[in-house]
Amino acid sequence: MGQEGQYVLRFGSLSKGDHEFEYVLSSDFFLKRSHPKVRDGKAEVLLHVNKSEQRLVLEYKVEGEVITDCDNCLSELVYPVNCSSQLIIKLTDKSEVDEVDLIHLPTNSYEINMANHFYDTVILNLPMKLLCEDSVNRKDCDADIMNKMMSEEDSDTSGNPEWQKLKDLFK
Ligand SMILES: [Zn+2]
Numbered sequence: 001m002g003q004e005g006q007y008v009l010r011f012g013s014l015s016k017g018d019h020e021f022e023y024v025l026s027s028d029f030f031l032k033r034s035h036p037k038v039r040d041g042k043a044e045v046l047l048h049v050n051k052s053e054q055r056l057v058l059e060y061k062v063e064g065e066v067i068t069d070c071d072n073c074l075s076e077l078v079y080p081v082n083c084s085s086q087l088i089i090k091l092t093d094k095s096e097v098d099e100v101d102l103i104h105l106p107t108n109s110y111e112i113n114m115a116n117h118f119y120d121t122v123i124l125n126l127p128m129k130l131l132c133e134d135s136v137n138r139k140d141c142d143a144d145i146m147n148k149m150m151s152e153e154d155s156d157t158s159g160n161p162e163w164q165k166l167k168d169l170f171k
Pocket residue numbers: 070071072073074075131132133140141142
């Protein structure tokens with residue numbers, strides 16, 4: 001259970017029916033997972049649990065922000081996180097194959113650590129390209145860096161003998 005006991009959902013002691021829980025994903029939470037693109041973050045999770053005889057339906061919403069770098073200009077930006085996910089826990093003593101949003105636990109189970117489920121939800125919901133214009137303050141890309149990268153690209157191609165040969169062909 002370690003230091004992250006606060007993300008353990010002790011469903012064994014819950015009565016049947018609906019329950020709600022709130023969690024905070026702190027800076028520490030993000031720092032210890034060190035994703036190559038997500039350097040830091042903070043978020044809140046609202047978890048809704050519906051418990052029945054052999055099944056728990058977990059629906060949760062994550063809201064907050066992560067610190068990352070722009071894929072265009074590489075400057076640091078604060079990216080909004082606003083996503084939701086569902087996880088179904090089936091209590092069974094038969095061996096069955098888990099799926100992305102369906103896991104099987106033995107019938108004598110009474111808790112599940114949600115930390116990595118919350119983290120994966122944040123990561124999987126980030127877009128392929130993280131850009132300044134979509135950041136929390138919707139800023140423009142760093143013009144100096146963009147200009148520098150453009151001019152480097154230009155000098156790269158003009159200095160490339162293969163490229164020069166190709167250009168000669170079309171003369
Ligand atoms: Zn940018």
